[in-house]
Amino acid sequence: MNPKIERLIYLGVIAVLSLALLALGKKEIELRKQIPITAQELYEKLGNPKVTIQIIDVRPYEVSEEEEDEADEIDYYTGAHIPGAIPLPDCDESKAPEEALKHINPYLPTVIVSKDGDPEIFKKCAEKFTIVQNLQGGMEAWDEEGYPEDEGEYEPPAAGGGGGCL
Amino acid sequence: MSMTERILYWISIVALIAALIGVKADISKLEQKLQEVTQAASEGGEEE
Structure with missing residues (x-):
């Protein structure tokens, strides 16, 4: 031939x-995109240093002093959040801390964390990321399972820090 | 066309076929999982 x-x-x-x-x-x-990830699955993935995963927290970043007494800790980011989660309230860049915006990568596998796994906010947010899943039950489910949580302001990862959040 | 070139083409073809089979298997698993999730959601909705 x-x-x-x-x-x-x-x-x-x-x-x-x-x-x-x-x-x-x-x-x-x-x-x-259509299959939500459970809190247990996310915990296992975060514990695996070979898996790179980005957690985007769409709950309000903080609450006002008046609302702080009434609000539950899991209602807002500074109250409690998954270690390493990046705040992006309502999936709106204008509401996110400037430091957090620099660390959002739309091409990384991403998990969206809302208060209760709301599919509406997930739909809105899913358009911004290539590979994305919703955390089933949201922060409430993570908290109920008793998995590790951080509190306070967003702290960007230290330069040269290793992978894995937990 | 040299034999080396031919072998390289075949290696690429076999690798692509293996990848296709892997992805296809993943899709089947995901479809099954999606079906379970949808079913669970609809059952939950009926209970409410």
């Missing part, structure tokens, strides 16, 4: 297979 034709056949097969893989990959990402 003519080498040029043979080469074209090989390249054609590789191109078709690559396109099929791309299409299936897109389908997988879409499916993942």
Whole structure:
């Protein structure tokens, strides 16, 4: 067989297979978006240093002094949050601390944390990230399971710090 | 076309087919999980 034709056949097969893989990959990402991650699954993933995962917290960042007595700790970011979570209240960049915005990467696998796993806020937020899942039950579920929590202002990761949040 | 080139093409094709099978298996698992989640959600909704 003519080498040029043979080469074209090989390249054609590789191109078709690559396109099929791309299409299936897109389908997988879409499916993942529809399946929420449980608090236990997230905890296990965070404990694995090989897994890079970004946690975006869409609850209010803080509450006013008047509201602080009535509000529950898990109602707002500074009250309690998953270690390493990045605050992005209401998925609105204008409400997030400037320092936090610098650390948001839309291309990293992301988990959205709301107070109770609200699908509406997740839908709004999902558009901003490529690979994204909703935390089932939100911060309430994480708190109920008794997994580690941090409190206080957002602290960016130290330069040169290793992976894994827990 | 040299034999080396031919072997490289075949390695790429086999790797792509293996990746396709892997992704397809992942999709099947995810579809099953989605079905379970949807079913659980609808049952929860009916109870309410």
